Amino acid sequence: MNTIDNSTSRISDNELILYFYRDGLTPERMAEIDNALFAQPELRQRYTELQRMLHEIDCAPAFEPDAVFTQRVWQGLASRIDAEPLPSRTRRSWLAEWIARLAPARIIVTVFTLAFAVAIGFYAGRHGTAPSDDAAQAHAASTRVLDAYVADHLRATEGLLLTAVNTDSNELNAGNRELAAALVQSNRLYALAAARSGNARLADFLRQIEPVLLEVANQPADAPIESREGLREYLRKTDLLFQVRATQARVDAANRHRT
């Protein structure tokens, strides 16, 4: 840390970066830095260096699209838009929202539906290498059901992890613990169902999430800040949150493709 004088030493390079972008500092702090820059040559030198460096970065080559880029993009989009007309999507989105509000009832339905899906998968697996059309259709239907519920489960997991990462509120953390405990149960069920339906990748991923859900579920109410930091650090390093989103998008896409 630089120690030219007391006020300069309190203005860190990180603050100079925020000052450069005119973002993330209070107006009072901005004014203090303004004054310090005027009064202190050393601070001015540091700021000049930052400006120069960021200017050099601006000179880095930018990617430019080719001349027919927009036309190509539109051609690709047009066919997809035609394949999925707008009004039906709007209805589905409204319906999905309505269903989402029935969360407690849905958990019960989920358990029964998945039990059914697991049973179908199990039955199809046990009865010969060339299942009948009926069995194949039942298997496809159970996969669609499973995917829909897993995508929903991953959305809930994502919300849970975001809360775990972003909040220090005891109230929110208490709610998060309860949610995590509920998600642990459904996570095991989905992992089992995914394994049964032959989706080993999804099953592995769900098993990978379980320790984190357990960690959140079992975090004591008076957990010290360090223990929360440990979880945050783990999530940041492993990018588990990104993986949850990616898996959710993949499951959604696969389900859309099947329907």
Place this chain on the structure above:
Amino acid sequence: MTMAAKQEEHWVDAARRGDRAAFRRLVEAHACALFTVCARITRDAALAEDAVQEALFNAYRHLADFDGRSAFKTWLHRIAVNAALEQLRRRHRDEICGSDLGESEDEEDFLLSRVAEIPSPGQEARGAEIRRRVDAELARMTLTERTAFVMRHAEGQSLKDISQALSLNISACKQAIFRAVRKLRGALQPLR
């Protein structure tokens, strides 16, 4: 509101009602800018093009969710950033857990470690090397660092918008930007 903004609002309304031509206008107005931001994040033209395709398709599907609280461009760029991240996650998964493992987040200053003089003509001639290093360092950063930095520095988006786009809190966004600037500084310092 400017004429262009009014026109865009009209296109958005029409596109929401299923007007294909209006949505095409929006695509034509924004596709190139979206490509630039996606390419800055992915560092790959093909991935960026895929990301733009996905972003625009997602935007079309969720036009009803656009509530006008932010500018349409901001909303669209946020979708594009996520689409670019998704492309990278699909194709370069290893990169995600990249180089910030064990990264120190200390507050120690770095700018005064070597205060630059006015560049000499010889230094100016090394502009190409500077650009190469910047490009390489951006490619080496973690996705979060690069995306936060690109959104703040190149896109001029606020920390608040970046935090929403990346689902991070403001403090985590700031830290990502600080780390990015620090790394760029480290990459450029040997040239001083």
